[in-house]
Amino acid sequence: MTENNKNDRTEDGSDKPERVVGTPSATTEERVVSDASTEEQNGHDGPYAASETQTHPEEQQRRGEKLASLWFTIATIAGIGFVVSYFLFPPNAAGEPSIANPQIGQYSNMLLGGTLTLALFGIGAGMTVWSRNVMPQYEVHSPYDELPSEEEEKGSFSEFFMKSADESGFTKRPLMRRTLIAAMLPLGIAPVVLLRDLGPLPGNVLKETPWRNGRRMFVEGTDRELRVEDMENDPNGMISALPALVDEDYEHGISMDDQAKSVILLIKVPEEDWKPSMTEHTEKDQEQGRDEARINWTHDGIVAYSKICTHVGCPAALYERTTHRILCPCHQSTFDASDAAKIVFGPAHRPLPQLPIGVDDEGYLIATGDFVEPPGPTFWEYAKD
Numbered sequence: 001m002t003e004n005n006k007n008d009r010t011e012d013g014s015d016k017p018e019r020v021v022g023t024p025s026a027t028t029e030e031r032v033v034s035d036a037s038t039e040e041q042n043g044h045d046g047p048y049a050a051s052e053t054q055t056h057p058e059e060q061q062r063r064g065e066k067l068a069s070l071w072f073t074i075a076t077i078a079g080i081g082f083v084v085s086y087f088l089f090p091p092n093a094a095g096e097p098s099i100a101n102p103q104i105g106q107y108s109n110m111l112l113g114g115t116l117t118l119a120l121f122g123i124g125a126g127m128t129v130w131s132r133n134v135m136p137q138y139e140v141h142s143p144y145d146e147l148p149s150e151e152e153e154k155g156s157f158s159e160f161f162m163k164s165a166d167e168s169g170f171t172k173r174p175l176m177r178r179t180l181i182a183a184m185l186p187l188g189i190a191p192v193v194l195l196r197d198l199g200p201l202p203g204n205v206l207k208e209t210p211w212r213n214g215r216r217m218f219v220e221g222t223d224r225e226l227r228v229e230d231m232e233n234d235p236n237g238m239i240s241a242l243p244a245l246v247d248e249d250y251e252h253g254i255s256m257d258d259q260a261k262s263v264i265l266l267i268k269v270p271e272e273d274w275k276p277s278m279t280e281h282t283e284k285d286q287e288q289g290r291d292e293a294r295i296n297w298t299h300d301g302i303v304a305y306s307k308i309c310t311h312v313g314c315p316a317a318l319y320e321r322t323t324h325r326i327l328c329p330c331h332q333s334t335f336d337a338s339d340a341a342k343i344v345f346g347p348a349h350r351p352l353p354q355l356p357i358g359v360d361d362e363g364y365l366i367a368t369g370d371f372v373e374p375p376g377p378t379f380w381e382y383a384k385d
């Protein structure tokens with residue numbers, strides 16, 4: 001609302017009425033500049049002194065109030081519509097989100113986006129009408145070289161602010177004030193509603209995997225059960241495996257979620273290469289609830305580790321046979337398969353969890369329990385080993 005037009009003078013040298021930026025030039029009828037009001041406005045001392053006030057006729061102000069209130073009412077309805085739209089598509093009978101269906105998702109997005117746009121637009125339009133038709137217009141001048149403000153200037157600003165709040169009609173026009181507050185409320189609630197998208201608490205779903213005592217394993221991407229000989233035929237090699245589930249709904253009998261947390265690396269390490277962390281029952285083992293040395297969780301030199309890198313979850317799928325190093329290609333975290341998958345290098349902060357394994361009566365490799373630590377990225381706050 002500020003424009004410095006001190007140079008605007010008429011040809012005879014008298015001051016020309018100044019126009020306020022953002023407002024149309026006032027007609028003679030619209031502009032009511034009484035001596036009394038000028039005197040009153042000139043009461044604003046300091047950098048915010050007002051030199052001229054354009055007060056709109058009461059009739060125009062009333063029209064403005066109604067129009068602004070109409071926009072605020074539209075914004076209120078649209079804001080409520082946003083919240084209602086959010087709950088309009090509940091999960092289906094199986095508990096799956098119905099918006100997973102692309103068609104329904106499209107309708108949901110259109111409704112949410114449309115109502116939110118209308119709510120914000122309604123508030124903006126209402127405020128524009130309000131400022132252009134109800135609020136009086138001032139031209140104010142403020143020098144830029146007087147920082148910081150003096151106490152007197154602060155007082156002057158405070159007085160000017162309070163007076164402006166009064167003159168804006170916010171206190172005097174209850175219809176407009178109430179509709180504006182009503183329009184703001186649904187928008188204030190909207191972010192709270194969206195918090196629901198954080199979903200239910202995960203419970204133990206991230207800590208538990210489908211590995212159980214006696215469960216056989218498939219070679220990853222096949223339905224072929226692994227036997228001990230498969231590793232023996234590939235000494236010093238590595239095989240990726242998954243729990244042998246047979247859920248008919250999924251390819252290879254296992255959901256993607258379960259695959260993501262239960263995939264393991266099977267690696268054969270020569271007996272003489274095991275480090276003490278594997279052969280001895282360490283303090284760390286006891287702290288983490290392991291009541292025996294890790295070597296007892298291997299079978300005939302075959303050890304199983306989670307394939308999910310503990311840094312940010314890439315598959316750690318590169319293996320260097322001669323050094324027994326497992327390398328994650330994403331950020332080069334390196335783990336030692338012969339040393340309880342301890343970190344040799346890189347940004348990961350905890351070893352790959354080990355899966356206890358054995359062999360059943362028919363010679364198939366099996367798990368003898370679940371991981372004792374949750375697999376996956378390090379948000380479990382385990383200390384660096």
Ligand code: FES
Nearest residue numbers: 309311312328331
């Ligand atoms: S995800 Fe493996 S090193 Fe970053």
